[in-house]
Amino acid sequence: MFEAVAFYLFAFLTILMFFITVTTSQALHALTALAAGMIFISAFFFMLDADFLGAIQIVVYSGAVMALYAFGMMFFDTTREIKEKQGNNYIVAGLTILSAILIVLIFAAPMITESVTALYPMTEGVGNTQEVGMVLFTKYLIPFEVAAVMLLVAMIAGIVLAGKKMDLSMTLMTDAEIEEAKKEKERNSRIFS
Amino acid sequence: MEFYLYLALFSPLVGSMFAATLGGKPKTLIAGIIPSALLFVSFVASTILLKHILGGGEVVHVEMMTWMATGDLYIPFGFVVDQVSITMMMVVTLVSTVVHVYAIGYMDHDKGFNRFFAWLSAFVFSMLILVMSDNFAGLFIGWEGVGLCSWGLIGFWYHKESATWAANEAFIMNRIADLGMLIGIFLVYWNTGTLQYSEAFAIFPTLDTATLTWIGIFLFVGAMGKSAQFPLHTWLADAMEGPTPVSALIHAATMVTAGVYLVVRSNELYALIPNVGLFIASLGAFVAIFAATMALVNRDIKRVIAYSTLSQLGYMFAAAGLGAYWVALLHLMMHAFFKALLFLGGGNVMHAMSDELDPFKMGGLGKSMKWTMIMMTVASVALAGIFPLAGFFSKDVILEVAFIDGHYVIYSVLLLTAALTAFYSFRIIALIFHGEDRHTALGFHPHEAYNFMLVAMAPLLVLAIIGGFALKGTYVEMVTALLPATEYHIHSAAVYWTMVIGTHLIVLLSIAYAYKKYMSPSVKVPDGTSDMEGRFCYKLLINQYYIPYFYEEYLVKPYRELSTVFWEKVDMKVVDATVDGIANVLYSTGENTRTMQSGNLSTMLKWMVSGMVVLLSLAVVFGLAVKYLDEIKMCLSSLGV
Amino acid sequence: MMEIGLNHYLVLSAILFSIGLIGVMKRKNLLMLFFATEILLNSVNIAFAAISHFYGDLTGQMFAFFVIAIAASEVAVGLGLLIVWHKRHNNVDLDQMSTMKG
Numbered sequence: 001m002f003e004a005v006a007f008y009l010f011a012f013l014t015i016l017m018f019f020i021t022v023t024t025s026q027a028l029h030a031l032t033a034l035a036a037g038m039i040f041i042s043a044f045f046f047m048l049d050a051d052f053l054g055a056i057q058i059v060v061y062s063g064a065v066m067a068l069y070a071f072g073m074m075f076f077d078t079t080r081e082i083k084e085k086q087g088n089n090y091i092v093a094g095l096t097i098l099s100a101i102l103i104v105l106i107f108a109a110p111m112i113t114e115s116v117t118a119l120y121p122m123t124e125g126v127g128n129t130q131e132v133g134m135v136l137f138t139k140y141l142i143p144f145e146v147a148a149v150m151l152l153v154a155m156i157a158g159i160v161l162a163g164k165k166m167d168l169s170m171t172l173m174t175d176a177e178i179e180e181a182k183k184e185k186e187r188n189s190r191i192f193s
Numbered sequence: 194m195e196f197y198l199y200l201a202l203f204s205p206l207v208g209s210m211f212a213a214t215l216g217g218k219p220k221t222l223i224a225g226i227i228p229s230a231l232l233f234v235s236f237v238a239s240t241i242l243l244k245h246i247l248g249g250g251e252v253v254h255v256e257m258m259t260w261m262a263t264g265d266l267y268i269p270f271g272f273v274v275d276q277v278s279i280t281m282m283m284v285v286t287l288v289s290t291v292v293h294v295y296a297i298g299y300m301d302h303d304k305g306f307n308r309f310f311a312w313l314s315a316f317v318f319s320m321l322i323l324v325m326s327d328n329f330a331g332l333f334i335g336w337e338g339v340g341l342c343s344w345g346l347i348g349f350w351y352h353k354e355s356a357t358w359a360a361n362e363a364f365i366m367n368r369i370a371d372l373g374m375l376i377g378i379f380l381v382y383w384n385t386g387t388l389q390y391s392e393a394f395a396i397f398p399t400l401d402t403a404t405l406t407w408i409g410i411f412l413f414v415g416a417m418g419k420s421a422q423f424p425l426h427t428w429l430a431d432a433m434e435g436p437t438p439v440s441a442l443i444h445a446a447t448m449v450t451a452g453v454y455l456v457v458r459s460n461e462l463y464a465l466i467p468n469v470g471l472f473i474a475s476l477g478a479f480v481a482i483f484a485a486t487m488a489l490v491n492r493d494i495k496r497v498i499a500y501s502t503l504s505q506l507g508y509m510f511a512a513a514g515l516g517a518y519w520v521a522l523l524h525l526m527m528h529a530f531f532k533a534l535l536f537l538g539g540g541n542v543m544h545a546m547s548d549e550l551d552p553f554k555m556g557g558l559g560k561s562m563k564w565t566m567i568m569m570t571v572a573s574v575a576l577a578g579i580f581p582l583a584g585f586f587s588k589d590v591i592l593e594v595a596f597i598d599g600h601y602v603i604y605s606v607l608l609l610t611a612a613l614t615a616f617y618s619f620r621i622i623a624l625i626f627h628g629e630d631r632h633t634a635l636g637f638h639p640h641e642a643y644n645f646m647l648v649a650m651a652p653l654l655v656l657a658i659i660g661g662f663a664l665k666g667t668y669v670e671m672v673t674a675l676l677p678a679t680e681y682h683i684h685s686a687a688v689y690w691t692m693v694i695g696t697h698l699i700v701l702l703s704i705a706y707a708y709k710k711y712m713s714p715s716v717k718v719p720d721g722t723s724d725m726e727g728r729f730c731y732k733l734l735i736n737q738y739y740i741p742y743f744y745e746e747y748l749v750k751p752y753r754e755l756s757t758v759f760w761e762k763v764d765m766k767v768v769d770a771t772v773d774g775i776a777n778v779l780y781s782t783g784e785n786t787r788t789m790q791s792g793n794l795s796t797m798l799k800w801m802v803s804g805m806v807v808l809l810s811l812a813v814v815f816g817l818a819v820k821y822l823d824e825i826k827m828c829l830s831s832l833g834v
Numbered sequence: 835m836m837e838i839g840l841n842h843y844l845v846l847s848a849i850l851f852s853i854g855l856i857g858v859m860k861r862k863n864l865l866m867l868f869f870a871t872e873i874l875l876n877s878v879n880i881a882f883a884a885i886s887h888f889y890g891d892l893t894g895q896m897f898a899f900f901v902i903a904i905a906a907s908e909v910a911v912g913l914g915l916l917i918v919w920h921k922r923h924n925n926v927d928l929d930q931m932s933t934m935k936g
Contacts, residue, residue, distance in 0.1 A: 007838045011846050018850060018873050022857030027865065034869050041876050044843075048887040050895050057879075060902050065872070065909050069865075072913040075920055076865065092859045095802050100852040102809040106816075107844040107881075132899070135892050140900075147903045154907030161914030792932030794867075799859050 006047060014040045027076065031069055038062040051128040194245055194253045198274055201238035201282065202321050204231040205289070209314035212307050220306035222297070228314040229293035235317075236286040239279070246279050247671055254327065261330075268388055273327035276675040280522055280668070281324040281454055284529045287652065288446040289317045294649035295537055296438040298642065299544060303436075309349060313442070316342035320447050324454060329378045329388040332455070336374070336419065339448045340367045346443065347435040359431040366428045370418020377411030380404070394461040402466065409462055409469040412455060420452030420506050423480050427741050429503055430487075433495040437540030440495060445502050445536050446529035453509045453525050460518045460676055467516070471600075474514025478595075478606040481507030483738075485613035489620075490734045492719070493550045494539050497621050501576065502532055504610060508591050511603060517594040518676045523668060524587035527660055531575040531583060534653040538569035541646070542625060545639035546632065552621055553718040554637075557630035562641050566626040568654050573622055575657045577615040577700050580693075586661030589693065593681050596692065611696060615703040623711035631718065843884030850877030864919075864926040868912055875905045 017037035021030045038061045045054030136144055173181075208228030215224045242253065253274040261268045274282070293313065300306050319342055323335025341364075348360025382388055384404055385396040397405060416422070421429040432444055443449070456463060456473065463470050481504045488500035505528050512521035545562060546555060559566045571582070578588035588611065595604035632639065641647075656664075682689075736742065789800060818825060854877060857870025879898040886894025920926055 001836060004836050004838055007842065014846075015849060015853065018853045021869050021873065022853060022860065022866075027863075030866060030869055034872060037873070038876065041880060044880055045883055048843075048883045050883045050887065050898075053879075053883060053895050053898055056899065056902055060906055061872075061876070065906055068909050068913055069868075072865070072916065075917055076926070089860075091799060092856060095799070095806055095859065096852045096855050099802065099806045099809065099855060100848055102806060102813060103848045103851060104845060105813055106809065107848065108841060131892060132895060135896060136899070140896050143896075143900055147900060151903065151907050154910045158910040158914045161911070162917050790935065792935030793929060794864075794931060795859070795862055795928045798867075802855055802859060 003047065006043070010040050010043045010047075014044075027073060031066070031073060034069075035062055035066045038066065049128060052132045194242065194250070194274075195255050197238040197241050197245075198253055198255060198272060198325070199257075201235045201242065201286070202272065202318070202325060204235040204238070205314045205317040205321065207231055209311050209318060212311035212314060215307040216311055218307060219304065224307035225293070225297040225300075225310050228310045229290065229297065232286065232290045232293050232314065232317060235321075236283075236290050239282045239286045242274050243279050243283055246274070246276060247667065252276075265386060266382070268328060268330045270331065271327040271389070272325045272331075273390075274325060276672045277454075277457060277522065278324045280526060280672060281450075282321065284450075284526050285317065285320050285324065285447050287656075288529055288533045289313075289442060291533065291649050291653055292438045292442040292537070295441075295540070295646050296436070298646040298649075299438055299540055300436065301643075305349065309346075309436070312342055312345045312349070313438070316346065316443065316448075320451070323451055327390055329381060329390070329393070332458075333371075333374070333378060336371065336415070336451065339443075339451060340364060340371070340419075343367075343432070343443050343448055346439040347432045349435055349439065353434070356434040359428070359434040363428040363432050366425050367418045370415050370425055373411045373413075373418070374415025377408050377415060380408045380411060384408070390458065394459075397462055397465060405462065405466050406469055409459075409466045412459060412462075413469065413473060416452030416455045416510075417476075418452075419455075420449050420510070421503055422452070422476055422506070422510065423483060424740070426480065426484070426503060427737070427744060430496050430499050430737070431741075433493070433499050437495070437536060437543060440499070441533045441536035441540070444499060445532035449502060449506055450509070450525050450529070453506065453513060453521055456510070456513045457518045457522050457676070460513075463513070464516065464677065470514045470516060472514070474511045474595075474600070474603060477507040477510030477512075477514055478603045478610075479507070480504070481511065481610040482606050482613070483507075485610045485617065487734055487737050488617040489613065490731055492553060492735075494542065494552055494621055494625070495536075495550060497617060498532070498535050498539055501535075501614060501618065502528075504614060505532070505576075507610075508588065508607065511607060512591045512594055515594050515598055515600065515603075516677070517591070517679065517681060519669060519672050519678070520587065520590050520594060520681070522672060522676070523665065524591060526664070526668070527575075527583040527587045530653050530660055531572040531657040534568055534572040534650060534657055535576070537646075537650050537653070538565050538572065541565045541642040542569075542639075544642060546637050549637065551718070552624035553631070553716070554635055555625045555632050556628045556716070557626070558632070558639055559626035560630075561639050562626070564641060564647050566622075568647075568650060569626070570622055571654060572657055573615075573618040576618050577704065578611060579697065579700060581662060583657050583660035586665045589696065590681055592692070592696065593689075597681055608696065608699070612699045612703045615700045616707045619704045619707035620711050623708050624716070627708070628712040628716055629714050631716075840884060840888040843888075844881060847877045847881035847884070850880065853877075862928045864916055864928060864931075867928070868909065868916075872905065872909075875901055 014037055017033045017040060020033040021037065024030050024033070039058065042054045042057035042062070045051075045057055205228070208231035211227050211231075212224045215221055245253070255272050257270040257272065259267070259269050293310070296309065296313065300309050303309065316339060319335050319338025321335075323332055323339060326332045326335060344360045344364040347363055348357045350356045378388065381393055384400055385393045387393055387396075418425045429444060429449065433440055435443075463473075484500040484503035484507065488497045488504070491497050491500065505524070509521045509524050509528070512518075512524060541562065542555070542558065542565060543550065545558070549555070575582040575584040578584040592604060592607055592611075595601075595607055733739070789796075791797075851874060854870050854874035857873060858867065861867045861870055879901055882894040882898040882901070884894075886892060886898075916926060919931075923930070
């Protein structure tokens with residue numbers, strides 16, 4: 001009973017939050033609603049005994065990803081309302097409803113649910129985090145390493161794309177050169193302003 | 194001996210190819226001399242083969258190579274020189290050589306000189322294949338080959354509308370008849386499993402009469418086309434549009450006799466179905482008198498000679514139909530000589546009169562064209578069947594055949610035709626060579642033909658005179674080794690002599706009447722006002738019984754209308770529309786789906802989602818199908834799928 | 835209704851996925867599009883975790899784990915590109931971004 005109340009409550013909240021995200025015309029509202037939705041989703045994870053996943057959801061998604069979005073938002077004028085040309089709403093609505101029905105049908109199909117077997121079954125008596133660790137570092141080792149490489153690439157890409165004056169290396173330049181670069185920049189900004 | 198066979202067969206082909214290489218060039222004399230020389234070689238080779246056969250040598254049978262060997266069907270390129278084919282070969286090669294030499298002179302001023310000899314030699318080659326082949330398929334190849342070459346030669350002057358029309362008419366009529374012949378050949382193969390003469394004829398007696406009758410009828414339909422029997426006769430008169438040597442060779446001596454050759458070759462078949470034979474004979478007699486009546490009033494010398502050919506073909510079929518195959522072949526041989534001579538003489542006249550064909554505009558040409566007059570008169574006498582010239586020995590026997598077998602109707606028809614034949618032949622002679630000079634007033638200045646042309650015609654003249662005497666005995670002895678050797682003798686001497694003398698009397702009377710009527714000075718060029726021209730039977734005859742008109746109105750025009758309808762309504766609207774429609778559908782599909790690539794991410798995302806929906810629905814459908822497979826199978830089987 | 839089973843979670847996941855689809859199709863501002871993509875990924879994560887829980891299989895959680903990792907890196911790269919575009923064109927409207935017009 002407790003579980004049911006929690007489920008319905010969080011479900012309602014999540015849906016509400018995400019709905020706000022996709023329909024609002026204020027960029028900041030969308031960002032806030034998204035962050036809130038992420039947190040409520042982590043509640044689901046905790047309800048499903050996926051403790052590790054829930055923690056990861058809060059830390060990575062609500063923390064890091066949302067922070068990234070927030071920093072990105074600084075580049076844009078967020079006080080303005082987002083003006084969007086109205087697309088054809090009926091198509092959107094129709095397609096969405098159709099796909100929703102189909103997905104539910106597929107998920108609910110008895111054939112699928114009957115033939116599911118557990119590949120890496122959970123063991124009793126250990127905590128979720130420990131189990132995740134056991135599987136992650138043995139059976140999913142390679143995806144783990146590959147994911148690490150991917151994150152590295154993403155990090156470098158982020159720096160390169162968003163950084164300024166990337167051709168200059170502050171650590172290798174002498175102090176005199178740094179001074180000169182600074183003066184150059186001031187002169188340029190005066191000319192252009 | 195095989196060497197001579199191949200030599201005789203392929204020399205005309207070599208000549209034709211040689212002339213064909215010079216086809217586009219202006220006239221070169223060598224393009225005429227080489228084919229003629231090669232034809233003479235072929236003639237000599239045929240003579241050697243003839244000597245061989247006469248000397249009791251055995252039949253020369255070669256199989257050059259296999260044409261088709263598929264499944265049960267085996268058709269070789271095989272050639273046989275037996276008594277019947279050697280007769281035909283001699284006739285063909287002799288007349289062809291004469292005509293070739295003559296044509297060197299006749300086509301002297303023609304631009305298409307080289308092309309002419311290419312076609313002419315090709316024709317001889319096809320004819321030789323026809324007569325020398327030892328199976329029905331080879332016969333058919335030759336059949337079609339002569340049809341093609343005949344088309345090319347009739348329409349030789351292709352810029353003349355009438356010539357091309359006549360060529361097409363000849364070819365199409367032959368084609369219609371060839372359909373019948375093909376069906377006959379198919380029936381032969383179907384029932385006997387082979388197309389070789391010897392094997393098929395051996396199996397025929399075992400087949401039932403109905404099948405044999407059909408085979409006989411269909412093969413005869415083919416002969417009807419080639420030999421211009423009623424109702425496929427109109428092409429022969431129109432074929433006179435071609436140059437005169439063509440008429441002499443093809444429409445007198447060789448191609449039109451191919452039908453007779455077919456019947457003679459298939460004598461073992463026709464002997465088994467005497468009813469069909471009687472039909473053939475009756476049709477032949479009918480054609481004989483039919484053609485003779487049309488020749489009575491015609492004002493075109495070549496057409497008159499063409500009708501006389503048609504008439505004599507009727508005689509040959511009458512003989513063949515009544516079972517007298519050797520008689521038919523003999524008449525074929527004799528007829529070839531004097532008819533070719535007649536045509537060539539007519540060619541001389543035409544050349545002298547600058548291609549004028551109306552004998553009423555000539556007259557009194559005997560003075561300037563002595564030799565031609567002599568030759569044509571001799572040929573006409575031979576045609577009339579007067580002893581001792583060539584025609585008598587075959588024509589008279591045909592009359593005897595009809596009389597002996599009790600076919601008195603056929604006999605009287607043929608007798609009447611003989612009288613008519615004499616009349617119209619000498620009508621032409623009288624109008625052209627005798628009587629008053631009508632041509633100088635009209636501006637013609639005739640001269641005799643070149644000497645070498647007259648020399649070329651000489652062998653035919655000699656043969657027309659002595660052919661019967663010299664050749665009949667040896668011929669009969671030779672050919673009856675192969676053909677049934679029935680002797681046609683009227684037992685009572687009195688009846689025989691009455692017949693012969695009576696026939697002669699009637700013929701001589703007709704000749705005299707013709708001379709009297711047309712040598713008189715009161716003969717004028719008819720201009721449509723005389724009494725004769727107003728009479729109904731004159732109109733009927735000069736319009737060829739209105740048969741060409743009937744064909745044109747009731748067969749050709751509706752067919753053309755039908756073709757136009759098919760072209761416009763069916764071909765263009767249905768077939769073309771379908772093909773174009775498919776192309777259009779593809780094109781417009783591409784054109785319309787191009788707008789999907791708008792470069793707008795939002796649109797593309799929408800497309801992506803719709804694609805995903807489609808795939809999901811497919812998954813659902815297939816999933817359901819797999820789950821309820823048995824029920825679906827039951828449903829479909831109850832629906833009968 | 836009281837007993838929360840797998841189907842409940844799956845229906846929830848489907849609803850969230852549809853909301854994400856609405857956002858993807860409707861939004862013309864690229865940044866908003868990214869938000870909608872995040873919603874999609876999260877709904878899928880819920881589904882994975884739910885199935886994993888109800889079948890006693892850890893594979894679902896592992897998948898969700900990797901999805902989170904990938905989503906994070908995707909956000910980083912995507913935002914970087916977005917910034918570059920914004921510097922150049924001074925707007926991030928999808929309708930004006932049609933240089934790949936076919």
